[in-house]
Amino acid sequence: MRDVKSGIDRSEINETVQRISCSLEADDMQRAVKTLLALHPADRALAFSALNVQERAQLLARLDIPTTADLLEELEDPQARDVAETFTNERLADVLDEMEPDEAADVLGDLSPDRAAEALSAMEEAADVLPLLPHDDESAGGLMTTSFISLHPDQTAAEAIDYLREVSPGEETPYYLYVIDSASRLIGVLSLRNLVVAPPDAAIGSIMDPDTYHVTTQTDQEDAARLMVRYDLASLPVVNDLGILSGVITYDDLVDVLDDEATEDIYLLANVSDADLGIDSSLMLSIRRRLPWLYLSALTAFFASWVIAQFEGVIAQVAVLAAFQSVVAGLGGNTATQSLAIIVRAIALGEIDRGQSIRTVLKEGATGLIQGIAVGLAAGLGVYIWQGNVYIGIILALALIGNMLLAGLAGAMVPLSLKALNLDPALASSVLVTTITDSVGFALFLGLATLFLPHLIQT
Amino acid sequence: MRDVKSGIDRSEINETVQRISCSLEADDMQRAVKTLLALHPADRALAFSALNVQERAQLLARLDIPTTADLLEELEDPQARDVAETFTNERLADVLDEMEPDEAADVLGDLSPDRAAEALSAMEEAADVLPLLPHDDESAGGLMTTSFISLHPDQTAAEAIDYLREVSPGEETPYYLYVIDSASRLIGVLSLRNLVVAPPDAAIGSIMDPDTYHVTTQTDQEDAARLMVRYDLASLPVVNDLGILSGVITYDDLVDVLDDEATEDIYLLANVSDADLGIDSSLMLSIRRRLPWLYLSALTAFFASWVIAQFEGVIAQVAVLAAFQSVVAGLGGNTATQSLAIIVRAIALGEIDRGQSIRTVLKEGATGLIQGIAVGLAAGLGVYIWQGNVYIGIILALALIGNMLLAGLAGAMVPLSLKALNLDPALASSVLVTTITDSVGFALFLGLATLFLPHLIQT
Numbered sequence: 013m014r015d016v017k018s019g020i021d022r023s024e025i026n027e028t029v030q031r032i033s034c035s036l037e038a039d040d041m042q043r044a045v046k047t048l049l050a051l052h053p054a055d056r057a058l059a060f061s062a063l064n065v066q067e068r069a070q071l072l073a074r075l076d077i078p079t080t081a082d083l084l085e086e087l088e089d090p091q092a093r094d095v096a097e098t099f100t101n102e103r104l105a106d107v108l109d110e111m112e113p114d115e116a117a118d119v120l121g122d123l124s125p126d127r128a129a130e131a132l133s134a135m136e137e138a139a140d141v142l143p144l145l146p147h148d149d150e151s152a153g154g155l156m157t158t159s160f161i162s163l164h165p166d167q168t169a170a171e172a173i174d175y176l177r178e179v180s181p182g183e184e185t186p187y188y189l190y191v192i193d194s195a196s197r198l199i200g201v202l203s204l205r206n207l208v209v210a211p212p213d214a215a216i217g218s219i220m221d222p223d224t225y226h227v228t229t230q231t232d233q234e235d236a237a238r239l240m241v242r243y244d245l246a247s248l249p250v251v252n253d254l255g256i257l258s259g260v261i262t263y264d265d266l267v268d269v270l271d272d273e274a275t276e277d278i279y280l281l282a283n284v285s286d287a288d289l290g291i292d293s294s295l296m297l298s299i300r301r302r303l304p305w306l307y308l309s310a311l312t313a314f315f316a317s318w319v320i321a322q323f324e325g326v327i328a329q330v331a332v333l334a335a336f337q338s339v340v341a342g343l344g345g346n347t348a349t350q351s352l353a354i355i356v357r358a359i360a361l362g363e364i365d366r367g368q369s370i371r372t373v374l375k376e377g378a379t380g381l382i383q384g385i386a387v388g389l390a391a392g393l394g395v396y397i398w399q400g401n402v403y404i405g406i407i408l409a410l411a412l413i414g415n416m417l418l419a420g421l422a423g424a425m426v427p428l429s430l431k432a433l434n435l436d437p438a439l440a441s442s443v444l445v446t447t448i449t450d451s452v453g454f455a456l457f458l459g460l461a462t463l464f465l466p467h468l469i470q471t
Numbered sequence: 472m473r474d475v476k477s478g479i480d481r482s483e484i485n486e487t488v489q490r491i492s493c494s495l496e497a498d499d500m501q502r503a504v505k506t507l508l509a510l511h512p513a514d515r516a517l518a519f520s521a522l523n524v525q526e527r528a529q530l531l532a533r534l535d536i537p538t539t540a541d542l543l544e545e546l547e548d549p550q551a552r553d554v555a556e557t558f559t560n561e562r563l564a565d566v567l568d569e570m571e572p573d574e575a576a577d578v579l580g581d582l583s584p585d586r587a588a589e590a591l592s593a594m595e596e597a598a599d600v601l602p603l604l605p606h607d608d609e610s611a612g613g614l615m616t617t618s619f620i621s622l623h624p625d626q627t628a629a630e631a632i633d634y635l636r637e638v639s640p641g642e643e644t645p646y647y648l649y650v651i652d653s654a655s656r657l658i659g660v661l662s663l664r665n666l667v668v669a670p671p672d673a674a675i676g677s678i679m680d681p682d683t684y685h686v687t688t689q690t691d692q693e694d695a696a697r698l699m700v701r702y703d704l705a706s707l708p709v710v711n712d713l714g715i716l717s718g719v720i721t722y723d724d725l726v727d728v729l730d731d732e733a734t735e736d737i738y739l740l741a742n743v744s745d746a747d748l749g750i751d752s753s754l755m756l757s758i759r760r761r762l763p764w765l766y767l768s769a770l771t772a773f774f775a776s777w778v779i780a781q782f783e784g785v786i787a788q789v790a791v792l793a794a795f796q797s798v799v800a801g802l803g804g805n806t807a808t809q810s811l812a813i814i815v816r817a818i819a820l821g822e823i824d825r826g827q828s829i830r831t832v833l834k835e836g837a838t839g840l841i842q843g844i845a846v847g848l849a850a851g852l853g854v855y856i857w858q859g860n861v862y863i864g865i866i867l868a869l870a871l872i873g874n875m876l877l878a879g880l881a882g883a884m885v886p887l888s889l890k891a892l893n894l895d896p897a898l899a900s901s902v903l904v905t906t907i908t909d910s911v912g913f914a915l916f917l918g919l920a921t922l923f924l925p926h927l928i929q930t
Binding site (some may be wrong): 026048052054055092135139161173176177187202204207208209212240241242243244246259263264266269270273274275277278279281282283284289291292295297298302305306307309310313314316317318320321324325327328331333334335337338339341342343346347348349353354355356358359361363364365367368372375378379382383386387390392394446450454 | 482485511513514525579634635636646663664666667668676699700701702703705708722724725726729730732733734736737738740741742743748749750751755757758761762764765766768772773775776777779780783784786787790791792793794795796798800801802805806808809811812813814815816817820822823824826827831837838841842845846849850905909913
């Protein structure tokens with residue numbers, strides 16, 4: 013046997029890329045193709061992506077249809093589209109026929125409508141792909157595959173196994189078999205395991221589980237994913253408005269959705285508005301997706317500057333205030349970021365519902381208040397010792413308590429409000445919240461300083 | 472058939488909790504239990520958690536062993552431990568016997584060593600659980616289950632199916648069957664699907680795939696999860712140092728690891744150091760896990776204050792500087808946060824390797840520089856128009872360009888360095904990076920202002 017493997021790391025892939033480049037340089041096409049094919053399909057896609065445009069074209073010309081189909085399935089969507097665009101219509105149709113229907117539909121959806129229509133008309137298995145095309149990419153319909161196995165309730169277990177042998181299911185076919193009535197409506201589910209261990213003459217209808225979870229084609233993909241996580245489902249049937257079984261979402265799609273969802277939340281909290289952005293993205297794309305947020309931040313920072321500028325006279329008299337105003341704003345921001353992360357994550361994991369919102373906001377407010385008292389007293393004492401003026405200490409402590417209370421409230425209220433408005437709770441949350449904690453933090457600290465001004469000048 | 476379902480939402484669970492409370496109030500135990508049992512086990516755990524301590528105890532006394540085992544499997548670890556602690560030794564052993572071995576091991580690991588030893592000695596199936604106990608919670612050994620099915624290469628397909636029927640695998644048994652040699656070493660894998668469609672007299676050794684991915688019991692759980700994601704594996708065998716098959720990680724464990732990993736990264740970037748913290752956590756626990764980070768932030772904020780205080784004299788002369796220093800620090804922080812999010816996520820998804828580090832740092836630096844020029848010019852122009860002094864504009868623009876360049880570099884270097892030191896790249900990243908961007912931002916802006924001081928006072 014070949015050695016059992018625990019996956020190869022990136023440096024091994026990089027070496028393979030080097031070897032392929034050398035073979036191509038030496039015009040040894042056969043060796044180049046062989047080196048690529050020695051990798052797992054998932055790793056082939058990584059290696060392929062690391063080659064330059066010319067090298068890719070040279071290789072593609074030598075790959076057979078099934079290998080090309082595997083490659084396109086594993087490539088990221090924009091890269092798969094780039095490859096597909098280089099093919100003749102006939103070759104593209106052959107490759108799409110060979111691909112899993114949901115992956116083929118993704119490629120077709122990324123091509124120009126004309127090109128997609130041409131390819132479809134040349135395909136033999138267009139019927140599998142056509143029903144997948146109209147669905148929103150982010151919906152259960154856009155995630156499902158039409159390559160599933162359905163049984164009828166009056167078949168016997170033995171007949172079902174013979175049928176399985178006959179259709180010889182492909183790699184992605186799920187481990188659950190779905191039972192449909194004469195109108196193709198979903199009426200039950202049967203695990204492959206239960207089919208195998210059932211008596212050969214048992215009717216499918218008697219061994220199936222009639223109590224099966226499902227979603228509709230319009231269900232948001234994250235809701236579908238959360239349902240699978242919650243009930244430990246390896247696959248989830250998708251029905252249309254008439255209850256007709258339209259497709260199946262499998263656990264590998266679920267995993268992709270979970271990863272995308274997490275990336276999206278992490279990015280949005282950091283004000284990066286494109287979950288497809290990665291370390292390999294081009295500099296231009298990166299800047300296009302990040303710069304608008306920085307302009308927005310600059311605008312809100314100028315608003316905070318305007319707040320500070322209102323106290324120019326006070327600062328001119330007690331310049332050291334300028335050194336501590338940022339402590340108040342910064343710790344407000346930190347407190348709010350903590351609340352934001354916890355609330356955004358709870359929403360993503362489906363752990364929060366409408367009834368809990370007020371309780372959650374109050375709890376975050378209480379957390380902010382208690383943390384504000386704890387940090388405020390310590391910081392106030394510290395600044396009193398440093399500056400030798402008890403009033404600066406008192407002002408700093410009071411401003412921290414007020415701003416951190418507000419930070420807890422805002423850190424919970426902003427994402428919950430965005431969610432209530434059906435917007436992404438992470439979208440712009442951090443800009444909104446820090447605008448509040450910065451402006452109020454500066455106003456509180458400098459406002460209190462104005463009140464205590466006589467005591468501050470005496471120092 | 473019962474209606475097909477698409478999962479119930481939290482408000483329905485809350486209603487169920489209400490109904491259970493009322494039944495308990497009215498001493499109608501049977502009705503209370505029946506209401507709970509009508510829910511899916513995953514939802515039962517949610518409903519159970521929402522009851523108060525007394526209500527839980529009343530219900531627990533009425534649940535049979537298998538139902539209690541299901542409940543413990545679905546509860547969060549600390550809650551499962553709390554429940555387990557209330558049981559007599561005999562009852563606890565019965566419940567643990569009924570649970571999946573990996574879940575039972577988790578409960579035992581959370582109990583006091585004495586209590587765990589007592590329960591183990593009273594268990595009938597302690598042999599399944601014992602091998603799981605010594606493993607680190609975060610390792611593949613801590614994640615795997617010992618309930619898997621292994622075959623020998625000289626069995627026939629028909630014999631294997633008979634064997635399956637005989638052992639009648641439980642719910643969590645994976646859909647892959649593992650083939651071991653006479654020394655119990657892993658030598659291949661066979662999907663249930665391929666077993667079913669194989670000729671009945673085919674030898675397992677001839678239809679198995681000898682080329683199977685595996686990890687060892689010490690492999691980090693996130694590495695194991697990433698391997699499963701990369702190669703679309705529904706289950707992953709775990710071997711010990713001798714190559715002996717010790718257990719299997721299934722896709723539902725994978726999903727839990729991915730969710731935990733994402734929560735951990737989102738929390739750490741927001742300086743919340745406990746991924747178990749959620750909206751339902753107690754106020755005290757919440758504060759205990761969040762406050763230390765705020766104290767650390769306060770310390771670093773005071774360092775930034777000290778930097779500003781060095782320029783007290785300049786600020787006293789041109790107080791409006793205090794209004795714009797925060798723009799420089801804030802935008803540096805924003806730029807760094809963007810880089811941080813992208814790098815931390817790339818590391819989590821395994822998309823970065825050592826060779827790429829320098830390129831990545833340079834790219835983030837370039838992004839920071841270009842964004843700094845774009846924002847710096849706009850902000851400088853804005854402040855010139857607002858304040859009517861071109862020098863403040865120039866100072867602000869230069870300080871922004873310098874700080875945002877640094878922010879890009881630091882946002883990439885800090886997590887990559889932490890990773891190189893085998894620390895979590897998200898741990899303390901944001902505190903470290905904002906300390907740099909704040910301090911340098913203030914120093915740059917106020918330092919430049921000191922150089923240009925004569926031009927600023929003239930206004």
